Amino acid sequence: MEWDQAAAGFAAMGSEARLQVLRALVRAGNRGMTVSEIQEKTGIAPSTLAHHLKTMGDARLISQQKAGRSVINTAAFDHLNRLANFILSECCADVRPKAVNDD
Template sequence: MKSDDAVLALGALAQESRLAVFRLLVKRGPEGYSPGDLIEKLGIPAPTLSFHLRELQRAKLIGARREGRFLYYSANFDRMRGLIDFLTEKCCSLSDTECDSACVPIPVARRRRA
């Protein structure tokens, strides 16, 4: 996963309602929930929910399939794994390799002389 995708995915999850929706969808698995199910569970007005589902979809964290007049949204586990891998590799590992040559040595701050 690239940095831009990560920013998009992080942004998609960085909202109370959307995080709640996503967690429900993860718990649910591939079967998914319809917007109607989610409205019932979370009490979010339909247009607002629709907006949030779109954001999650834009980040490719969820997908949807249609069944008759129902839509079923479900979590994209691969994508979520990709995000977690990105965070783990790029944001949570202090690599033993030292800074590259572009790195500026930090100035050694001298305490005030006594």
């Protein structure tokens, strides 16, 4: 993952409302949720929710599929895993082993 992609993904998660939506979608799994289901779960106003969904879609945190008159929103699990791996991939890389005599 490139730095700009990671930055865009983390920036798109940078509000409490978007984190609430993303968490609801993660909990829903691959079934996803309609906009009205997300509204019911989060209490976010429709116009505000539309803005948040667009932001998260543009950052590839979610995918949206038309199903009849509804749009099913689903967490983009592959992309979310890549973001997690990006931030955790160098965990503890700069930690030096403790020497026997270190106290």
